[in-house]
Amino acid sequence: PQKGVRVISVLNNLDSVKDPRGYSSAIVSFANIVNDDYIRQLSIKIKCTLAMKRERGEFTGNYAPFGYQKDPNDRHKLVIDEEQAEIVRRIFDWYEEGMSASGIAKRLNAMQIMTPGDFKIRDGCKSFITHDKNSPKTRTWAVNTVKTILTNEVYIGKLVQGKTRRLDYRSKKKMNVPMRDWVIVDNTHEA
Numbered sequence: 656p657q658k659g660v661r662v663i664s665v666l667n668n669l670d671s672v673k674d675p676r677g678y679s680s681a682i683v684s685f686a687n688i689v690n691d692d693y694i695r696q697l698s699i700k701i702k703c704t705l706a707m708k709r710e711r712g713e714f715t716g717n718y719a720p721f722g723y724q725k726d727p728n729d730r731h732k733l734v735i736d737e738e739q740a741e742i743v744r745r746i747f748d749w750y751e752e753g754m755s756a757s758g759i760a761k762r763l764n765a766m767q768i769m770t771p772g773d774f775k776i777r778d779g780c781k782s783f784i785t786h787d788k789n790s791p792k793t794r795t796w797a798v799n800t801v802k803t804i805l806t807n808e809v810y811i812g813k814l815v816q817g818k819t820r821r822l823d824y825r826s827k828k829k830m831n832v833p834m835r836d837w838v839i840v841d842n843t844h845e846a
Contacts, residue, residue, distance in 0.1 A: 694824060709840075712840035714843070719733055722742070723844070746801060746805065747810070759796075763801075812842050816837070
């Protein structure tokens with residue numbers, strides 16, 4: 656009420672504008688407690704399900720790592736995306752030849768190779784599209800992107816998951832999980 660928010664509850668036949676006193680009733684308070692507990696229990700069940708999937712070596716991320724795609728027949732399995740994998744192979748080859756991550760990023764940019772974000776946008780991942788569609792900013796390979804690829808164990812056929820978790824079911828803030836608690840499963844997909 657202090658913020659001028661209108662509350663309507665069909666279940667409790669409540670409208671805070673038509674009956675301002677009804678909003679503060681004990682029924683609404685109790686209903687909020689029950690609803691909050693339902694969300695808490697649901698959160699626990701989802702976390703347990705995701706933990707079981709990770710233990711079985713199933714991929715639980717939103718997006719496949721660069722060079723892979725989710726298997727069309729099983730979204731919890733990774734399969735190689737040949738177009739992107741060729742870029743990943745080049746990165747590793749150049750690194751083995753002694754090129755630095757900075758040098759690799761510069762070479763990729765000079766060759767005008769699409770970045771992982773560009774591939775996501777091209778493939779329709781809306782969360783990778785910038786808010787300003789007329790932005791003249793071009794995406795370029797960053798040194799950190801190259802370093803991430805070079806150090807990510809997914810490229811040797813290993814899934815490392817559960818590195819972060821939410822503080823609470825009500826919070827979107829994430830915290831890092833100690834390395835000893837990560838879920839690491841070997842040979843889950845083709846290297």
